[in-house]
């Protein structure tokens with residue numbers, strides 16, 4: 152059976168769904184998702200934060216351009232808010248003071264920050280040990296509701312007459328005349344002039360199906376545990392607290408606390424599972440940097456954060472295959488940059504004006520990884 156659309160988006164995570172929702176304003180789009188549910192992999196396993204202490208200037212620009220979407224999504228997008236305010240605290244010891252000062256300079260272009268002394272740090276986050284002497288606070292961080300974000304994009308897609316097919320794992324891709332055709336393991340074939348590769352950790356694998364050169368994507372596992380907060384902790388007032396070095400973050404989570412040792416273990420694309428070592432490391436670092444005792448772990452999970460070689464996302468047509476569009480490498484910032492990345496995708500595909508984002512098409516182009524040495 153042939154199913155024809157204008158654009159096939161492969162991957163029903165936040166990258167694929169947000170791009171598809173935007174593209175469906177001007178085209179008939181079909182999203183093919185391997186799993187039975189959307190957001191099953193990275194998009195459903197994140198820390199769900201929007202903040203600037205992540206990535207570098209380019210990532211911060213994409214985050215800045217995305218923020219207003221989360222605060223005021225388009226009419227009809229969602230019946231519930233896409234997130235709520237949660238302060239973000241980046242903290243350090245005395246010997247990390249210069250690093251905090253430097254980060255403060257970098258971030259203050261993007262957010263209204265407070266530079267906190269020891270007293271301010273402990274007032275904002277009483278769980279930290281006394282060694283936390285310096286901090287940067289952004290009172291306007293956002294904790295997202297990933298379910299609302301994914302469902303909102305799906306709702307927009309459907310409202311525009313486009314569709315999602317779950318349980319549709321693409322296992323081969325071919326080119327016939329001017330069109331691509333993607334065949335699923337179940338034997339269904341879908342065709343379109345344009346394929347958007349939003350397959351997350353599998354994006355290089357998907358490119359190989361189409362005979363397109365891979366970008367060298369690197370999936371890296373990250374682990375999260377949840378556990379009880381000490382009795383009497385005011386969870387509503389706790390921030391998302393992160394060490395200035397990439398050692399630990401923690402935040403309130405559904406009446407408990409969650410923490411991550413900020414691990415980046417290289418992995419094959421897979422249904423990532425937590426590893427005992429990183430689970431123990433999360434508990435150890437929590438006890439090392441805070442006064443909390445992790446007596447028992449309530450839940451644990453892991454997900455893959457997939458990076459390009461320069462840790463910037465890739466969005467653009469492949470230069471070795473007509474109509475093959477890359478949307479990959481969203482690393483640890485794929486939720487918080489999804490509105491900007493989907494607008495950029497629509498601009499690059501339809502040739503419409505570039506959105507008001509201080510990032511160039513060249514900086515995101517997948518061709519930057521494929522240039523031959525002179």
Ligand SMILES: Cc1cc2nc3c(=O)[nH]c(=O)nc-3n(C[C@H](O)[C@H](O)[C@H](O)COP(=O)(O)OP(=O)(O)OC[C@H]3O[C@@H](n4cnc5c(N)ncnc54)[C@H](O)[C@@H]3O)c2cc1C
Nearest residue numbers: 162164165166185193194198200321351454484485486487
């Ligand atoms: C622990 C952790 C914490 C994080 N914290 C944050 C955070 O605080 N803020 C933030 O913005 N980001 C965060 N991230 C990063 C964010 O989750 C990712 O950047 C984002 O989810 C990537 O989205 P995606 O759609 O590219 O990938 P995915 O959600 O993995 O979606 C890709 C989809 O493609 C499908 N697929 C693959 N191959 C095929 C095929 N052959 N056929 C059909 N479908 C296929 C997969 O089934 C999958 O559903 C975090 C990630 C982790 C793991």
